[in-house]
Amino acid sequence: MITGASSGIGRVAAMQLAERGWDVAVVGRNPGRTRDVAAAVSGTAFVADYNSLAEVRALATALLERYPRIDVLANNAGGLVGRRGRSVDGHEQTLQHNHLAPFLLTNLLLPRLVASDARVVNTASLANRGGTIRLDNLDGTGRAYLGGFPAYCNAKLATVLFTRELAKRSPVTAYSFHPGFVSTSFGHNSAFVRWGLSLLASRQISAEQGAQPLVQLASVDSLGAASGTYFDGLYPNGATARRAQDDNLAAQLWDTTARLVGLTDG
Ligand SMILES: NC(=O)c1ccc[n+]([C@@H]2O[C@H](COP(=O)([O-])OP(=O)(O)OC[C@H]3O[C@@H](n4cnc5c(N)ncnc54)[C@H](O)[C@@H]3O)[C@@H](O)[C@H]2O)c1
Numbered sequence: 001m002i003t004g005a006s007s008g009i010g011r012v013a014a015m016q017l018a019e020r021g022w023d024v025a026v027v028g029r030n031p032g033r034t035r036d037v038a039a040a041v042s043g044t045a046f047v048a049d050y051n052s053l054a055e056v057r058a059l060a061t062a063l064l065e066r067y068p069r070i071d072v073l074a075n076n077a078g079g080l081v082g083r084r085g086r087s088v089d090g091h092e093q094t095l096q097h098n099h100l101a102p103f104l105l106t107n108l109l110l111p112r113l114v115a116s117d118a119r120v121v122n123t124a125s126l127a128n129r130g131g132t133i134r135l136d137n138l139d140g141t142g143r144a145y146l147g148g149f150p151a152y153c154n155a156k157l158a159t160v161l162f163t164r165e166l167a168k169r170s171p172v173t174a175y176s177f178h179p180g181f182v183s184t185s186f187g188h189n190s191a192f193v194r195w196g197l198s199l200l201a202s203r204q205i206s207a208e209q210g211a212q213p214l215v216q217l218a219s220v221d222s223l224g225a226a227s228g229t230y231f232d233g234l235y236p237n238g239a240t241a242r243r244a245q246d247d248n249l250a251a252q253l254w255d256t257t258a259r260l261v262g263l264t265d266g
Contacts, residue, residue, distance in 0.1 A: 001024075001025040001027065001063060001067070001070060001072065001073045001074065002014050002017075002024060002025070002026065002027060002074040002076055002214075003027040003028075003074065003075055003076050003077035003102070003105070004027070004028065004076040004077030004078060004123070005024070005026040005027055005028055005034070005037055005076070006026070006028030006029065006030050006033040006034040006036075006037055007028075007030075007033060007184065007185060008182065008184030008185060008186065008207050008210075009076060009123065009179055009182055009184060009207055009210045009211045009214060010028075010074070010076040010077070010211075010214075011037050011207070012207045012208050012210070012211035013074065013076070013211040013214040013215050013218070014026050014037055014041050014043065015037075015040065015041055016211060016215045017041075017215060017218060017219065018041035018042065018043060020219065022071075022219075023043065024038075024041050024043035024044075025043060025044055025046055025063060025066070025067065026038040026041065026043045026044065026045050026046065027046045027047075027048065027059065027063075027077070028045070028046075028047060028077075029047065029048065029049050029050070029077070030047075031045075031047045034046070034047050044066060046059055046062055046063060050077060050096060050097045050101035050102075051087045051088055051093060051096065051097065052087065052088040052089065053087075053088070053089045053096075053100070053101065053104055053261055053262070054088070056101045056104050056105050056108075057104070057108065059105065060104075060105055060108035060109055061108075063109065064108075064109065064112055067112075068112075069112075069115075069116045070109065070112050070113055070116045070118050071116060071118055071119070072118060072119045072120075072121060072218045072219075073105075073106060073109060073113060073118060073119075073120045073121070074120075074121045074122075074123070074214055074218060075102035075105065075106065075120065075121070075122045075123065075159075076121075076122075076123040076214060077097065077101075077102070078097055078098040078102075078123060078155075078156075079094075079097065079098075079152075079185075079186050079187070079189075080094055080147070080148040080149065080151075080152045080186075080187055080189065080190045080193055081093040081094045081097065081148050081151075081189065081190075082147050082148050082189040082190035082191070082192075082193075083145070083148070084145040084148075084151075091138075091139055091260065092138075092139040092140055092141075092151055094148050094151035094152050094155055095138055095139060095140070095151060095154065095155050095158075097155075098152065098155035098156060098158070098159060099138075099155045099158040099159060099162065099257065100257060100260060100261050102122065102159070102162075103162055103257050103258075103261060104261040104263065106120060106166065107258070107261075107263055110170060110172070113170075113172050114170060114171055114172055117171075117172075118172050118173075119172065119173045119174070119175070119217070119218060120163070120166060120172055120173070120174040120175075121174075121175050121176075121177070121214055121217045121218050122159050122162065122163045122174070122175070122176040122177075123159075123176070123177065123179060123214065124156045124159040124160050124163070124176040124177060124178060124230065125152070125153075125156040125159075125178050125179075126178045126232070126238075126239075127149075127152055127153045127156045128153065128156040128157040128159070128160045128178075128230075128240055128241055128244060129153075129157075129239065129240060129241045130149075130150070130153035130241070131153040131154040131155075131156060131157025131158070131241055131243070132153075132154060132157070132243070133154060133157060133158060133161070133243060133249060133253060135249075135252055135253065135256050138154070138158075138256065138257075138260070140154065146192055147190035147191060147192025147193055148190050148192075148193070149190070149192055149193055149196070152193075157240075157241055157243065157244055158253060158257070159176055160176050160230050160240055160241075160244045161243075161244060161246075161249060161250040161253050162176075162250075162253070162254065162257070163175065163176035163228055163230065164228040164230075164244075164247075164250050165228075165250040165251060165253070165254045166228070167226070167227035167228030168228065168247075168250075168251075169254070172227075173227045174227050174228055175217045175223070175225070175227070175228075175229055175230075175231060176229075176230045176231070177213045177214070177217060177230065177231035177232070177233070177238070178213075178230075178231070178232050178233065178238055179210040179211070179213055179214065179233070180203075180205045180209065180210050180213075180233055181197070181200050181203050181204045181205065182204065182205055182206070182207055182209070182210030183204045183205065183206060183207065183210075184207055184210070212233070212234065213231055213233050213234055216234060217231065223236070224236075225237070230244070
């Protein structure tokens with residue numbers, strides 16, 4: 001199961017895993033592109049916009065109906081929303097697309113993932129190092145938006161913490177990773193990020209190269225790294241923000257997020 005599989009890293013990973021014989025669930029936001037990729041990999045298309053948690057819930061229901069077993073869930077959908085705005089559920093959108101929605105999807109699938117002895121692979125980012133988590137203000141209300149970059153850093157720090165905590169709270173194997181600076185449509189909707197990426201142009205890699213960590217983390221039998229590990233590309237224990245090592249923060253973030261997405265009432 002690969003989210004954000006209609007383009008970029010997710011699309012290439014879907015192609016490569018299908019070539020290895022996997023039955024791939026292609027999850028995307030754009031119906032036409034998602035169906036095209038699904039047809040190309042002889043997989044099944046699922047469409048959901050993470051701007052709505054109701055769509056995430058419907059997605060989970062459809063996936064559970066279709067697959068009695070799930071070997072891998074790759075939470076890869078994400079990116080920046082260039083202008084501050086609220087999701088259908090009232091949350092800051094970059095936070096919802098990168099953290100709240102994948103958290104909810106994973107939890108709704110968790111019993112099936114556990115029963116399948118599955119792996120969860122979360123696409124994080126080096127940007128986690130610039131993140132902060134304010135548990136009483138995950139939306140960043142009142143803080144400068146700057147083309148979504150601070151919100152993105154915070155959300156990807158949340159991804160690293162979520163992965164560590166998932167490894168603690170459940171028997172599934174969970175990894176997060178930074179794919180590298182990959183030439184995709186990532187950041188095209190934010191002038192600030194486009195400018196930042198232009199400075200890194202010489203370090204950009206192709207989507208084929210950027211998909212390698214996802215493909216490896218999904219498919220290699222033994223990675224020799226503990227569940228919860230963050231990879232920088234193919235290398236375990238990549239550099240993270242110090243806060244990403246804070247077990248107490250990870251546990252509190254889990255509980256706060258569960259409340260925000262309506263999994264618990266506190
Ligand atoms: N490209 C990079 O340099 C880079 C670096 C670090 C991390 N990442 C992360 O890699 C992942 C894949 O990005 P990419 O580089 O392939 O870019 P991309 O823009 O080609 O792909 C992003 C995918 O996420 C999906 N998505 C975005 N918002 C969504 C929403 N609201 N609902 C449902 N799906 C949504 C898109 O439809 C698309 O399929 C993202 O999580 C991104 O943050 C990318």
